[in-house]
Amino acid sequence: MADPKTAADAPGVRRRGPGRPPGRRGDASQTRTGILEAARTEFAARGYAGASVRAIARGAGVDPALVHHYFGSKDRVFIAAMDLPLDPETLVGTVFAHGVEEAGGRLAESFVALWEHPDTGTRLLAILRTVVLEGGSNPAFREFVGAELTARLAERIGGPDAALRANLCVSQILGVALTRYVVCLEPIASTPGAELVRRLGPILQRHLNG
């Protein structure tokens, strides 16, 4: 993600010509905040699929190039606006870095590491609560997961039922998050992280293998 302090050097800003409106606010941090506010409004109104960087820029009163400069593509805007502690593209890249046969174990490791880090764990908990509360009434998160996580996982694992297997894999992960970190069921809540990874890896691998 670009550092706002380097904004003057970035392509999005350098490309700003006489015909393009400048950022409404002079301060880079305020501009960034304004874009994120406009993004949350746009995602809430149109979901993830229906939202566009152009409309978010319009809502923030800035040039679309500035949105691209600060955040990159639409998925990165969503990740920043929702304060997600991971991005699916990097996650899937890391998990499949050593091939599909090791992906289950690596996914289990990433999941436990993310939830057990105080900063990312707190944010994941907040997201899980929001998603459960809003459920079907807010399609943005569902569409984001479908477009950015399920699709990427399915592409890696292949096969006609790859998307369903990807969903089942995600559901096992979310279920462990719910029982271990939210409800704190015993004994899973106090099982050491390494032991949980050892148990969960083969199950996730089975989902990925089909």
Place this chain on the structure above:
Amino acid sequence: MADPKTAADAPGVRRRGPGRPPGRRGDASQTRTGILEAARTEFAARGYAGASVRAIARGAGVDPALVHHYFGSKDRVFIAAMDLPLDPETLVGTVFAHGVEEAGGRLAESFVALWEHPDTGTRLLAILRTVVLEGGSNPAFREFVGAELTARLAERIGGPDAALRANLCVSQILGVALTRYVVCLEPIASTPGAELVRRLGPILQRHLNG
């Protein structure tokens, strides 16, 4: 569960002697409602493990025998007070009726049937939302699941890690509930119930087998 209209014939009431206080209210339905209100207060204050039928009766101003008459043991009082659409004892009995080797498939069937019935599905959704929102702040649900579901499942499947495997099995079920019925991720949200049972059964069986 006893029908309040037959209260006069039931042992709890028949055993009421001169030394025992009668129900504070004459009307059976009001007495029942009063017991459930007292039960919710008691479970919220002391959790499931710390609550007692005696204290619930005291809170409702009735004889403990009347609580036993209307609801049976503490687990039944909890089920009624929380409006749970299933009781773990019956569920585990049904699931293991044809032996442990068929339990995964039967558990998958029971899960899908409960969630897809309009009445029980709505109640399960409400419970899941409450549990996620309250999380660790309300131990009653966690203690109830531990004492009444995890323990029963673990007893049936056996082995030193039976309770952890029971938790992992429950976590897979809760995760599918979350992705299919709450977040409505595709394609799992629109997968036919029978197909989901066919997929989920062997996964749950694997958790149960260890």
